Amino acid sequence: MARIKMKMNTSETTLNKAFKEFIISKTAEGLKEETIKSYNRHFITVRKYLDLELKFSELSRSDLEMMVVSMRKAGLAQNTISSYVRVMNVFLHWCSGEGYTDLTLPKVKDVETVKETYSDEELERLLRRPAADCSFCEYRSWVIINFLLNSGCRAATVRNIQNRDVSLADSRVIFRHTKNGKIQVIPLCSRMVNVxxxxxxxxxxxxxxxxxxxxxxGMLTHNALRLAIARYNRNRGVNKTGIHLFRHTFARKYLVDCGGNAFTLQKLLGHSTLAMTKRYCAIFDADIAKNFDSVSPLAQLYHPKETIKKKKKAS
Incomplete structure (x- = not known):
């Protein structure tokens, strides 16, 4: 006979205690350190809007909904609230499996926003080669920015690349540390190989x-990389300092300026599905108006076609 697992007095457990158990459980499952840190950061914010000392016997759907209402009143952005609700539902789903509660929160729909990117003028400043006597940190930051614009990868991936992952002879780099856990092989352009x-x-x-x-x-910490790029950018007169903006910039330039396609972009960015890549395509639709005459069927129909002219015989 199968052994029945019983939990006693689960309804008397507090949300705070259950969250600590949740973190231990997810760590044991082998979730990435960044994901665990993200859960902890989300929960620190959630405690501002929900009493985590509530017992599950006291927790109601109304309490969870008031948490969302309080976030809205505090002026949190729609997509920020959506992120908190997603993490909260992951936690509540785990709680359901543990017999604590069956409560969940309705999903909060993300609002489509235009992704901020670096302008070509800003990129020109950032890609200008540093002086020969610059510090190692400045030189490294310049190389990293080149690398981000070659591959569009995430900051965590950059930090985890090892020397052995780069093959200059084959013009490629292996990403062993990715968000979805799948190894990627990314090409390096000739300029990147030289750099x-x-x-x-x-x-x-x-x-x-x-x-x-x-x-x-040693390994760069997330904060050290963030500060290094911020310092480098400001020294070049660029006020934008976001590392993830390089990923958005890579996507925009690949789709719009380089004429790339969504399927290849999906592979380069390491998206598990085409859904996120399609969002990039939709977001940058406005930029596609550039040079539209060259691809517009109507413009092509009105474009006069050249006829074959018979060459005159030399007299």
Whole structure:
């Protein structure tokens, strides 16, 4: 006979206690450290709008809905609230499996927003090669920005690349650390190969050392990378400092300026489905108006066709 697992007094457990158990459970499952940190950050904010010392026996759907209402009154953006609700529902789903509650929150629909990107003028400033006597940190930041515009990858992926992952001979790099956990092989353009060849000669290190390391050769922390890029950008007169903006910029330029297609972009960005890639296509529709005459069927119909002219015989 199958053994029946019983939980006693589950309704007397508080949300706070259950969340600690949830984190232990998800850590044991092998979720990435970034995901666990994200859950913790979300829950820290949620406690401003929901009493986490409530017992499940006291928790009602109204309490959860008032949490969302309070977030709206506090002026949180729609997409920010949507993110908190998603994480809360992941937690509540786990709680349901543990026998704590069957309550869930209705999904909050994301609002489509235009992704901010770097302008071509800003990119020109950022891609200007540093002076030969610059610091290693400045040189590394310049190489990282080149790399982000070559691949469109995430900051966490950049931090985890090792020397062994780069093959200059094959013009490719392997991403072992990705959001969906799948290994990616990404091509390197000839310009990127040359930039990396020079950088790797300076960086040195063993095969398993991190490619974009700190000044002591160790792994860059998320905060160190963020601050380094922010400092580099401001020194170049660029007020935008977001690392993820390079990903949006890569997508826009690939689709609009380079004439790339959504299916290849999906592979390059590592999206599991085409849904997110389609959002990029929709967001940047306005930019497609550029040079539209060259691809407009109507413009082509009105364009006079050249006839074949018979060449005159030489007299």
């Amino acid at each position: 990396l060849r020079g950088y790797m000669a300076v960086r040195g290190g063993e095969a398993e050392d991190y490619l974009f390391c700190d000044q002591y050769g």
